[in-house]
Amino acid sequence: MIDTLIDITLLAFLVFTAVAIIRMRNLFVIIMLFSLYSLFSAGLFAVMDAADVAFTEAAVGAGISTVLMLGTLALTKNHEEKPPSHLARLPLLVVLVTGGALVYGTYDIPSFGDPASPAQTHVGPYYIQHGKEDTSAPNIVTAVLASYRGYDTLGEVTVIFTAGIGVMLLIGGRLMRKQKRKDQR
Amino acid sequence: MILAVAAIAILVTIALALARAFMGPTLYDRILAVNMVGTKTVLLIAVLAVLSGRTEIIDIALIYALINFIGVVAVLKLVEHGNFYASGEED
Numbered sequence: 001m002i003d004t005l006i007d008i009t010l011l012a013f014l015v016f017t018a019v020a021i022i023r024m025r026n027l028f029v030i031i032m033l034f035s036l037y038s039l040f041s042a043g044l045f046a047v048m049d050a051a052d053v054a055f056t057e058a059a060v061g062a063g064i065s066t067v068l069m070l071g072t073l074a075l076t077k078n079h080e081e082k083p084p085s086h087l088a089r090l091p092l093l094v095v096l097v098t099g100g101a102l103v104y105g106t107y108d109i110p111s112f113g114d115p116a117s118p119a120q121t122h123v124g125p126y127y128i129q130h131g132k133e134d135t136s137a138p139n140i141v142t143a144v145l146a147s148y149r150g151y152d153t154l155g156e157v158t159v160i161f162t163a164g165i166g167v168m169l170l171i172g173g174r175l176m177r178k179q180k181r182k183d184q185r
Numbered sequence: 186m187i188l189a190v191a192a193i194a195i196l197v198t199i200a201l202a203l204a205r206a207f208m209g210p211t212l213y214d215r216i217l218a219v220n221m222v223g224t225k226t227v228l229l230i231a232v233l234a235v236l237s238g239r240t241e242i243i244d245i246a247l248i249y250a251l252i253n254f255i256g257v258v259a260v261l262k263l264v265e266h267g268n269f270y271a272s273g274e275e276d
Contacts, residue, residue: 063252
């Protein structure tokens with residue numbers, strides 16, 4: 001009962017925040033609201049008993065990405081460009097067609113919780129039966145994310161690490177050189 | 186029962202802080218409101234953990250408390266210096 005109430009209230013907060021983000025024009029305020037949005041969705045994940053997703057959302061969504069966006073903001077201007085006055089017809093058409101194709105594609109997806117879908121018949125039962133003894137994690141989601149999918153996560157981390165090195169080489173090096181030149185002067 | 190009332194009270198507080206974050210005339214109103222919502226989320230999750238008996242989500246509340254602190258420090262540092270690499274002592 002109270003879970004449902006909290007769910008509905010948090011979802012309503014998400015909608016309010018999203019609408020406010022769309023209406024705001026100050027980028028700094030938008031970043032603050034993004035962090036709020038992230039906090040609310042992490043709270044929702046916690047209510048839904050998805051502890052790991054909530055962890056990730058809190059640490060990455062509300063923490064790191066807010067700081068990263070603020071760092072980006074420090075290198076750019078605080079205000080948006082003026083929106084174009086004419087209606088962009090071709091992009092709108094492309095978006096509508098792509099969206100329609102995606103919605104059409106969902107008709108072939110097995111319905112939610114369908115016991116005959118491949119996700120339920122293939123590996124799911126194995127995880128449910130052996131997850132506890134294989135990984136000794138009390139939560140099946142944790143077992144799948146942190147243990148069965150461990151290599152996948154390692155690969156993702158490698159990709160992000162490589163991307164971070166690339167960005168640092170491209171941007172960070174130049175900034176440091178500029179700083180050094182300033183110091184010499 | 187009392188926990189459910191507490192959860193509802195926290196939700197109302199979050200709604201008020203959210204309104205301040207949306208309207209807030211100055212930047213500092215908004216920063217304070219965001220910090221407030223973060224604190225209330227920590228409380229909400231703690232109440233929820235006790236309410237539903239899933240005590241492992243208390244850990245998430247702890248993470249939130251830490252993240253909230255770091256986030257606000259980062260935001261205030263940016264507001265004061267305009268960048269992140271100033272050490273704070275100079276100028």
